[in-house]
Amino acid sequence: MRVLVCVKRVPAPGSRINISPDQLNVDTAHLGFTTSPHEECALEEAAQIIEQHGGTVTVLTAGPTEAEEQLRYAASVGGTDFVLIPNNSGGDWDPERTANAITQAINKLEAEDGQFDLIMFGNESADAGGFQVGVRVAVALDRPIVNGIKGIEINDRVFTARREVDTGVEVYQLEAPAVLGVREGINLPRYPTMKGRLASKKAEIAIAPIEVHAGGQNKVRLHRPEERVTETNVLGESAAAAARVVDLLDELGVL
Amino acid sequence: MMGEILVFVEHDQGQLSPSAGEALTAARELGERLSQKTAAVLVGQAAEGLGTMCAEYGVQLAYCLTSPVLSDYGPETWGQAIVELANQCSPSVILSVGTDRGNEVLAQVAARLGAPFAANSTVVQRGDAWEITRVQWGGSLLEDIVVDSELLIASYNHHSIEPAFFPGDNEIEVRTVGVELDPTLGRTVIRDRVTLTEGVTLSTASVVVSGGRGVGSADGFAQLEELADLLGGRVGCSRAVTNNGWRSHADQVGQTGTRIAPEIYIACGISGAIQHWVGAMASKNILAINTDREANMVTKAGYAVIADLHEVIPAVIEEVKRRRS
Ligand SMILES: Cc1cc2nc3c(=O)[nH]c(=O)nc-3n(C[C@H](O)[C@H](O)[C@H](O)COP(=O)(O)OP(=O)(O)OC[C@H]3O[C@@H](n4cnc5c(N)ncnc54)[C@H](O)[C@@H]3O)c2cc1C
Ligand SMILES: Nc1ncnc2c1ncn2[C@@H]1O[C@H](COP(=O)(O)O)[C@@H](O)[C@H]1O
Numbered sequence: 079m080r081v082l083v084c085v086k087r088v089p090a091p092g093s094r095i096n097i098s099p100d101q102l103n104v105d106t107a108h109l110g111f112t113t114s115p116h117e118e119c120a121l122e123e124a125a126q127i128i129e130q131h132g133g134t135v136t137v138l139t140a141g142p143t144e145a146e147e148q149l150r151y152a153a154s155v156g157g158t159d160f161v162l163i164p165n166n167s168g169g170d171w172d173p174e175r176t177a178n179a180i181t182q183a184i185n186k187l188e189a190e191d192g193q194f195d196l197i198m199f200g201n202e203s204a205d206a207g208g209f210q211v212g213v214r215v216a217v218a219l220d221r222p223i224v225n226g227i228k229g230i231e232i233n234d235r236v237f238t239a240r241r242e243v244d245t246g247v248e249v250y251q252l253e254a255p256a257v258l259g260v261r262e263g264i265n266l267p268r269y270p271t272m273k274g275r276l277a278s279k280k281a282e283i284a285i286a287p288i289e290v291h292a293g294g295q296n297k298v299r300l301h302r303p304e305e306r307v308t309e310t311n312v313l314g315e316s317a318a319a320a321a322r323v324v325d326l327l328d329e330l331g332v333l
Numbered sequence: 334m335m336g337e338i339l340v341f342v343e344h345d346q347g348q349l350s351p352s353a354g355e356a357l358t359a360a361r362e363l364g365e366r367l368s369q370k371t372a373a374v375l376v377g378q379a380a381e382g383l384g385t386m387c388a389e390y391g392v393q394l395a396y397c398l399t400s401p402v403l404s405d406y407g408p409e410t411w412g413q414a415i416v417e418l419a420n421q422c423s424p425s426v427i428l429s430v431g432t433d434r435g436n437e438v439l440a441q442v443a444a445r446l447g448a449p450f451a452a453n454s455t456v457v458q459r460g461d462a463w464e465i466t467r468v469q470w471g472g473s474l475l476e477d478i479v480v481d482s483e484l485l486i487a488s489y490n491h492h493s494i495e496p497a498f499f500p501g502d503n504e505i506e507v508r509t510v511g512v513e514l515d516p517t518l519g520r521t522v523i524r525d526r527v528t529l530t531e532g533v534t535l536s537t538a539s540v541v542v543s544g545g546r547g548v549g550s551a552d553g554f555a556q557l558e559e560l561a562d563l564l565g566g567r568v569g570c571s572r573a574v575t576n577n578g579w580r581s582h583a584d585q586v587g588q589t590g591t592r593i594a595p596e597i598y599i600a601c602g603i604s605g606a607i608q609h610w611v612g613a614m615a616s617k618n619i620l621a622i623n624t625d626r627e628a629n630m631v632t633k634a635g636y637a638v639i640a641d642l643h644e645v646i647p648a649v650i651e652e653v654k655r656r657r658s
Pocket of ligand 2: 086138198202207208211
């Protein structure tokens with residue numbers, strides 16, 4: 079099985095997100111970076127798939143040179159091949175442009191080493207949350223895609239994919255070559271092992287520069303939604319506060 | 334500017350979705366502001382009877398798209414059906430609500446038309462170009478964008494529009510439009526469903542007792558379970574907890590977990606990272622139990638107890654039992 083996973087490097091802010099002076103990006107001066115959570119799960123799923131069925135997991139990202147860090151992390155948790163599409167513009171590309179670049183990279187990789195049986199995306203990127211890059215790539219490649227997947231079974235060349243909805247579960251069946259958008263919760267991503275860390279050091283990262291035009295969505299500025307200012311009523315500083323907690327539950331009618 | 338506003342009205346096998354009112358209200362309001370006609374888009378024969386419900390929101394025209402390929406829901410068939418309609422009527426706007434299906438279908442439409450798509454918008458305005466405000470980081474941040482396209486494809490952020498019936502005796506014309514669809518697009522149609530009958534869920538519970546890293550272990554959640562049971566509520570948790578394997582992801586509150594809106598959210602040993610907060614902020618009341626007075630969860634909560642949760646929760650459980658007996 080030849081699997082491709084598209085991951086994005088995103089900042090990991092703590093209690094609030096600060097905005098850069100030019101208002102175009104998150105101020106990352108004091109922040110660490112991580113892989114967007116849904117995609118971490120997509121990668122884990124891909125790693126499990128090749129453990130069961132054999133094959134390779136190519137991990138692809140479009141981002142700054144520093145996104146190598148996320149590809150190396152991917153190498154420590156099951157990725158086998160790594161491709162970076164450089165975008166050193168200092169900010170994100172718009173979704174059309176990102177999708178276009180990823181599509182071109184996939185076309186190149188497939189021309190060299192054969193078709194991917196499964197291409198995986200996150201349900202949405204943690205920062206931009208555009209809900210579209212995976213769909214755009216799938217449409218450009220004329221492959222089936224379903225988003226929001228929380229369960230995958232493989233039988234021969236058919237992927238049975240499950241999506242949770244309010245009333246239960248929807249079941250889809252996609253024949254390879256297929257594309258799936260995955261949600262956090264589909265699995266519990268592993269932590270890197272000693273052996274994984276070694277693999278991460280040794281991983282070779284292919285740089286795939288791609289020329290793409292901007293799409294039709296232009297960022298003007300970022301801003302924070304209005305924050306609710308709350309006066310915190312401290313009910314106590316020990317277990318003795320229990321009585322006041324239960325008074326509160328009573329007042330709210332939930333006792 | 335020519336063309337009408339098309340609004341994708343979600344249904345499941347002919348059952349109108351709870352988000353439909355939001356979609357129709359938003360579309361009618363935008364139509365009034367832009368002096369344009371608004372038309373509901375109902376996909377599939379099963380939706381034909383939903384016109385009257387659309388009328389209640391003041392929308393006077395509905396297109397019901399039919400084809401043998403449009404049986405059950407499928408992102409590709411539904412997306413392409415809307416593309417076929419758009420090719421016939423040249424709309425100025427295609428709208429939906431940013432639910433799973435709303436975003437998935439419009440992403441398909443946008444990809445197939447080669448047009449931009451603004452998901453989860455909170456403001457849609459037409460100046461010299463389309464000026465949109467949309468949600469990033471699951472609601473922790475907003476982004477103003479300009480969309481460089483005659484046709485605007487956008488979804489409204491779920492729960493940001495208050496559905497409103499339109500007063501008066503509303504008439505609607507339902508036009509059935511047969512669309513030609515390539516049967517191979519049926520490859521992503523739903524094949525099967527599993528119906529779950531669950532009682533109170535995390536997203537509907539009136540009390541959520543949630544634990545974070547401060548709970549310390551999977552076993553530590555027994556106290557939270559007991560309190561939640563006593564109050565007829567549900568247990569939630571932070572991502573630190575799911576990552577440690579202490580609870581299933583189904584319990585996770587936050588950006589990549591569940592959005593909750595209980596009467597009271599009891600957050601125990603949770604620091605209140607922004608990604609957790611966006612999932613909890615719709616709670617009507619918040620009680621934080623934390624050893625750290627400065628924790629974000631504490632400073633944002635209406636009520637707090639500054640103490641060890643493993644001492645406070647058993648005492649609360651005792652007190653609840655005492656008052657009830
Ligand atoms: C893209 C992205 C998406 C994310 N999505 C989510 C999400 O959906 N949901 C989510 O929850 N997180 C999410 N996170 C993770 C988030 O950033 C935090 O890491 C996480 O919420 C921290 O969990 P916590 O509060 O339990 O742990 P910590 O931040 O470690 O906080 C533990 C708290 O417990 C208190 N404490 C310790 N011991 C006790 C005690 N005995 N009694 C009382 N209090 C005690 C401490 O004072 C502290 O405040 C996401 C992160 C990223 C980057
Ligand atoms: N810069 C990127 N590099 C690689 N994959 C990406 C990038 N941006 C988005 N994706 C993928 O596309 C999915 C959807 O992104 P979005 O449309 O931004 O919500 C993400 O979950 C990723 O899997």
